[in-house]
Amino acid sequence: MDTFFGIPYEHLYDGPFRTPFHLWSICFLLLGLIVGSFLNVVIYRVPLDLSTVTPPSHCPKCNTRIKLRHNLPVLSWLLLRGQCAYCGAPIPPRYVLVEAFTGLTFLGTWLAFGRSEPLMALALCILFAGFIAATAIDLEHYIIPDQITVGGIFAGFVFCALAPALVGQANAVNGMKFSALGAVVGGGMVYAVLRGGKLLFGKQRVTIPDGSRITFTEEAIHLPDGAVFYDEVFYRTSDTVILEAKRLELSDRCYWNQPVRLALKQTPPLLQIGTEKFDASQEPWMCADTEKVTLPREAMGFGDVKFMAGIGAFLGWQATVFSLMASAVLGSLVGVGLIVAGKRDWSTRLPYGPFIAAAATLWVWGGKEWFFRLFAR
Numbered sequence: 001m002d003t004f005f006g007i008p009y010e011h012l013y014d015g016p017f018r019t020p021f022h023l024w025s026i027c028f029l030l031l032g033l034i035v036g037s038f039l040n041v042v043i044y045r046v047p048l049d050l051s052t053v054t055p056p057s058h059c060p061k062c063n064t065r066i067k068l069r070h071n072l073p074v075l076s077w078l079l080l081r082g083q084c085a086y087c088g089a090p091i092p093p094r095y096v097l098v099e100a101f102t103g104l105t106f107l108g109t110w111l112a113f114g115r116s117e118p119l120m121a122l123a124l125c126i127l128f129a130g131f132i133a134a135t136a137i138d139l140e141h142y143i144i145p146d147q148i149t150v151g152g153i154f155a156g157f158v159f160c161a162l163a164p165a166l167v168g169q170a171n172a173v174n175g176m177k178f179s180a181l182g183a184v185v186g187g188g189m190v191y192a193v194l195r196g197g198k199l200l201f202g203k204q205r206v207t208i209p210d211g212s213r214i215t216f217t218e219e220a221i222h223l224p225d226g227a228v229f230y231d232e233v234f235y236r237t238s239d240t241v242i243l244e245a246k247r248l249e250l251s252d253r254c255y256w257n258q259p260v261r262l263a264l265k266q267t268p269p270l271l272q273i274g275t276e277k278f279d280a281s282q283e284p285w286m287c288a289d290t291e292k293v294t295l296p297r298e299a300m301g302f303g304d305v306k307f308m309a310g311i312g313a314f315l316g317w318q319a320t321v322f323s324l325m326a327s328a329v330l331g332s333l334v335g336v337g338l339i340v341a342g343k344r345d346w347s348t349r350l351p352y353g354p355f356i357a358a359a360a361t362l363w364v365w366g367g368k369e370w371f372f373r374l375f376a377r
């Protein structure tokens with residue numbers, strides 16, 4: 001009598017609030033699909049500084065607003081065969097991949113952690129959603145937006161109070177303490193590596209396709225393959241961007257064949273053109289035709305400092321130690337692999353965020369046990 005197709009009732013109602021566990025599995029899958037759909041909006045709009053709320057989704061080609069029934073995760077893309085319902089413009093497969101991957105990630109995380117720590121499972125889902133967005137954005141734009149990194153630090157802190165098991169603690173106060181410690185250790189370590197690395201390796205030369213131009217705006221250098229923000233480039237007064245401009249255009253004048261130096265941490269910020277020195281803060285805009293630009297920068301940027309702080313806030317300081325080591329190994333393997341495969345040379349830059357995200361994911365899925373066994377002896 002107390003069974004359902006041979007399954008005892010108490011086994012059926014073993015989820016949170018005495019509900020069937022797999023009812024929640026379905027909820028997590030659906031939640032993941034919806035979050036994945038939102039991540040597509042984040043990936044496209046946040047790096048361009050557009051709102052994620054308005055305007056509603058529309059086709060970039062014909063501008064038609066996308067109806068809800070054409071905006072269902074995965075399903076709509078399959079039914080529409082990857083095309084806009086109105087003009088037939090192709091919808092990149094990335095959209096459906098991000099949705100499906102996020103959905104499966106939420107489901108897998110729930111199945112693995114939901115039974116023992118349902119709130120921790122939810123927190124990990126949010127963390128992985130952040131990883132997916134950060135990876136996609138960093139691969140394309142070489143930045144990780146503050147909305148993800150700084151937002152992640154705060155979210156991690158709150159979740160560690162609600163689910164202190166995230167950082168291996170049993171109560172909220174300790175959860176918050178270890179979350180804060182994780183953020184400080186994680187951010188501090190990457191910052192130290194960043195500064196130390198720049199002291200050791202100094203300059204990085206970026207080769208630009210012939211005849212292309214780079215633009216300096218108020219906050220970033222716009223290279224052909226993406227923007228590099230000044231706070232990733234200038235830390236010390238000696239940090240200088242150097243280039244040979246075939247043609248240099250400022251808002252009110254023009255130069256030909258001049259060496260250009262930019263050192264924004266000097267007071268006043270220095271812009272040197274040939275032998276002439278200017279106050280860079282007086283020049284809102286500059287555009288240069290050049291083949292080579294030298295940036296005082298390593299592979300990692302300041303976005304990675306905040307990103308690792310966020311990981312520490314979610315997973316504790318041990319996770320950041322592991323992630324820093326594992327990401328270096330992963331980064332070297334992929335970097336050397338790409339060079340061997342002829343896909344890249346030594347001077348091109350790989351974004352570092354995806355390797356940190358991959359390493360922290362490894363931590364959650366077994367790296368933690370391995371790490372503690374290694375250091376428990």
Ligand SMILES: [Zn+2]
Pocket residue numbers: 059060061062063064084085086087088089
């Ligand atoms: Zn269209």
